[in-house]
Amino acid sequence: MVDVADNQQSGPGDPESRPPAVRPQAPPPATPGATPPAQPLSAEEAERWRQFQEFQRFQEFRDSSRFGEAPEPDRPRRRGRPVWKRLLLSKWLRRLAFLLVVVLAANWAYEKYFGNPDESLPASVTGGFKTERTVLFATDPKEAIRAFYDNVAQETLPDACTRFETEAVERSFANHFNAPDCATAVRRLHAEVTGKNDYAEVYFPTGVSLAPGPDGTVVVSSCDLEVSAGPRLGRFTIKVIGGSRGDQWTISRHERETC
Numbered sequence: 001m002v003d004v005a006d007n008q009q010s011g012p013g014d015p016e017s018r019p020p021a022v023r024p025q026a027p028p029p030a031t032p033g034a035t036p037p038a039q040p041l042s043a044e045e046a047e048r049w050r051q052f053q054e055f056q057r058f059q060e061f062r063d064s065s066r067f068g069e070a071p072e073p074d075r076p077r078r079r080g081r082p083v084w085k086r087l088l089l090s091k092w093l094r095r096l097a098f099l100l101v102v103v104l105a106a107n108w109a110y111e112k113y114f115g116n117p118d119e120s121l122p123a124s125v126t127g128g129f130k131t132e133r134t135v136l137f138a139t140d141p142k143e144a145i146r147a148f149y150d151n152v153a154q155e156t157l158p159d160a161c162t163r164f165e166t167e168a169v170e171r172s173f174a175n176h177f178n179a180p181d182c183a184t185a186v187r188r189l190h191a192e193v194t195g196k197n198d199y200a201e202v203y204f205p206t207g208v209s210l211a212p213g214p215d216g217t218v219v220v221s222s223c224d225l226e227v228s229a230g231p232r233l234g235r236f237t238i239k240v241i242g243g244s245r246g247d248q249w250t251i252s253r254h255e256r257e258t259c
Helices: 043-065 083-088 091-114 128-133 141-154 167-176 182-191 196-200
Strands: 218-221 235-240 249-255
Touching: 141 182, 141 196, 141 218, 141 235, 141 249, 167 182, 167 249
Parallel strands: none
Antiparallel strands: 218 235, 235 249
16 A cells, blocks of 8 residues: 555645855946946945046046047157347347437447537647538637627537647647636636627627738737627637638637736
8 A cells, every 4th residue: 555645745835946156146247337236225335336436527528538639748748948148139120220220320429520529638639630520610700709708608518628729729728717627717707708699709800810820820809899698718829720611710829918
């Protein structure tokens, strides 16, 4: 007889009749561009998700910059010319420098050949080649005397003293007016002038002779002249500067006189 236990079928509650347990598969790892899970996240999980998104954006930026035109870090940066070098190479600066040289050269040439005898030198020195090329002094005896009176009236220095032929004549003039030098004598005489224009316009009466003597000199006495608004300046001997253009006259001798 068959045993009852052997013929008995296993029920649904029997453990031996159940299928073996299977481990559930783990969720796949998150991939770039994945969307956040639909279920609510805790604060810690939300922070991790934010950090993951920042890392993802960093990778995308890095990948895109590989194909850009960013400058090479090792290439030295090209520098322009210094400011002073740009100025030296400027055409306007070169033109300005050329114009300045031309102006200086023209001024030097004018002073050399046409300038006034401004140096404190006698006519024998300031004459020379200058008087050969241009007119610096009076060209007749009358104007030579008037020019000296005018220099005293206007206190024009050193022009007044350069009208004497030599330094010795200058000293003689200064001694006659008790002055240490010609310039001091002119200043003291100028202080006695009460009317510049009247004093400068010395009048030569018709009886005053201006004809040169046998030695080529002309002697003019201030006592024979009509002088107003200032002191008389003594007795002058004047002569032509040798080789001067237009026969320019200089004072070659001065004498004290009492009118």
